[in-house]
Amino acid sequence: MKDKIIHVLCEGQTEQGFVEEVLRPYLKEQGVKSVKGILITTNKKKNAHGGMLSYNHAVTDIGLLRQTKKDDEYARHIFTTMFDLYALPNDFPGYAVAQRIGNPYARVNSLETDFAKDINDERFIPYIQLHExxxxxxxxxxxxxxxxxxxxxxxxxxxxxxxxxxxxxxxxxxxxxxxxxxxxxxxxxxxxxxxxxxxxxxxxxxxxxxIGVETLRAECRHFNEWIEKLINS
Structure with a gap:
């Protein structure tokens, strides 16, 4: 069995802190080898990170992560995100269609489906937090x-x-x-x-x-679905 390494592209420092100090130890208890929180790059020239302003920021960083993960032939690398639905940039794939969907769960699932199609990598598990x-x-x-x-x-x-x-x-x-x-x-x-x-x-x-991740999973359906995917991928 390959050791699983999960790379989480985070919208801001809040999400990155959660991934590194709360989610990482929990997932390691579930058998994941490593969990890495990466802060999204918003301006490479100015070395600015956090506060996603456009979909291109996400695509660029995900692309770079995918290109550089050939270091361990015994590892299975999984790529995911932790972005907020609230104030999500309107150039995300399927954004206009999703805005016409009334049910929040159906709306976020629609966005994640189109996000995954656009990235087109079986190792990629998109996650958009309801609502932030x-x-x-x-x-x-x-x-x-x-x-x-x-x-x-x-x-x-x-x-x-x-x-x-x-x-x-x-x-x-x-x-x-x-x-x-x-x-x-x-x-x-x-x-x-x-x-x-x-x-x-x-x-x-x-x-x-x-609060603990187990409580978060029990009370937040969409969050729980994400954790299930990360554990079972």
């Missing part, structure tokens, strides 16, 4: 409140948002001011931003670490 990484933090709102002492009352807003979404963190997304990350920032910083300054990458990896 911070959806996962809604699996453990109590951990957010403990991480930022004094925010308990404002975190009640997060509990209400989760309840309004039928208890499904992956369905929390209502727009630029009410997407998961925007809701969390408001709960932590307050309306006048006189409280904490929200540290997105650090909070993301530390809170999801407390």
């Amino acid at each position: 990484f911070e959806s996962l933090l809604f699996c453990g709102i109590a951990h957010i409140a403990r991480y930022y002492p004094g925010c308990d009352k404002r975190c009640k807003q997060l509990e209400k948002a989760l309840l309004d979404a039928g208890g499904n963190p992956e369905l929390i997304n209502n727009g630029p001011s009410t997407a998961p990350s925007k809701r969390i920032i408001k709960a932590i910083e307050g309306d006048k931003k006189t409280h904490y300054n929200y540290n997105k990458p650090v909070t993301g990896k530390n809170v999801t670490k407390q």
